Amino acid sequence: MSTDIETRLAALGITLPVAAAPAANYVPFVRSGNLVHVSGQISQDANGLVTGKLGDTLDTEAGAAAAKLCAISLLAQVKAACDGDLGKLKRVVKLTGFVNSTGDFADQPKVINGASDFFVEALGDAGRHARSAVSAASLPFNVAVEIEGLFEVE
Template identity: 50%
Template sequence: MQIDAKLAELGLTLPEAAAPVAAYLPAVEVGGLLHISGQLPFQDGQLMTGRVGEDRDLDYGAEAARRCAVMLLAQIRKALGGDFQRVERIVKLGVFVNSAADFTDQAKVANGASELMAAIFGDSGKHARSAVGVAVLPLGAVVEIDAIVALRDA
């Protein structure tokens, strides 16, 4: 699996992994699983903010989810010392969508991240998922996504 080549093919360059903004670790490896803390979406170095169904539309939310997935990939790369070959499978994504009370398309927003993981990792990128609407996210972010990744032995 040539992840770097796949990223290039999709026109993606991974940013530096984001440092934690509070008292937690960005990634923890235990029992063959890599748990990635929630990642926020950035576009051109700016945090993507707002509430889907209020001041942001579905397409903006889906793009934000895709950008969260890019940040998850950056965290995976950092945690594994650049060795994407250790990724066996994306097990689960937890997608939190800052959304209006009457917005019910959280799953469509989450597809922005899910489709990118499948495009990068193929069948190993297909995963279980939660897509939950929330009233507010840290720093006013429109989407936050965490992940569980199964690893091969080093």
């Protein structure tokens, strides 16, 4: 079943990956009533993990691209939580973004904009959300970005 969201994604040239299985003893998402809490999704694409440290080996533009990859994975998890029907997604409520960065790097919000901009582009006003963007001294597998999300669904 094609939805408006899937039509927008196709127009953007985005194909959602299969929702990733958890890497440890947790679940990829928890649905409670009309809310879906999605566990942190790391920066990876079909070629593998996007690794590095912002302010050292990666610049802000590369970090924003990594954050967009996290957002795409978040959306794949929401689709799985909705039994494959993205039409049930009402809105993005909140994102919490973690940026693998040096102590003097201060552009975490610009990095997480990669995810925020993607959600607004793909979902319109339903993609606007509350957000936190914080630095992390390190992230699992040395990934550049990890983002968790809270979504309202039908």
